[in-house]
Amino acid sequence: MSEPSIFTRILNGEIPAEFVGETENAVAIKDIAPKAPVHVLVFPRTQEYRNVVELAAADPALLTEVVGLANTVAAELSDGDFRLVFNTGPDAGQTVFHVHAHVLAGGLDEKSLG
Numbered sequence: 001m002s003e004p005s006i007f008t009r010i011l012n013g014e015i016p017a018e019f020v021g022e023t024e025n026a027v028a029i030k031d032i033a034p035k036a037p038v039h040v041l042v043f044p045r046t047q048e049y050r051n052v053v054e055l056a057a058a059d060p061a062l063l064t065e066v067v068g069l070a071n072t073v074a075a076e077l078s079d080g081d082f083r084l085v086f087n088t089g090p091d092a093g094q095t096v097f098h099v100h101a102h103v104l105a106g107g108l109d110e111k112s113l114g
């Protein structure tokens, strides 16, 4: 069993976070270092998938749940339009290897890439 990810530790209540949505198997929190007026992270409660490719291959229904929660949060916190970013691999900027979607909304520019 790998070390708990930062997101698992948030789910366990060890690290505070601002929760903005949840479903049975996924949650949404505000990013600690926002790169857009709305910058939310949506991730499965389980940390068993390191990135979106693993998640899509193993559990497409859970990926659908993550995308649906992203859509719900974007509609609640902004006008409904949003950018969805899954950094995949260190060279792409991924730093947390517990799959998560960046939901960016509310006045985006070209730098709002998660």
Ligand code: 5GP
Binding pocket: 006, 015, 017, 018, 029, 030, 031, 032, 033, 034, 041, 086, 087, 093, 094, 095, 096, 097, 114
């Ligand atoms: P990645 O670089 O892996 O695509 O995204 C990780 C994201 O997690 C970053 O945008 C970073 O700001 C965010 N993050 C890292 N640590 C914490 C934390 O303790 N709380 C919250 N809310 N976000 C975090």
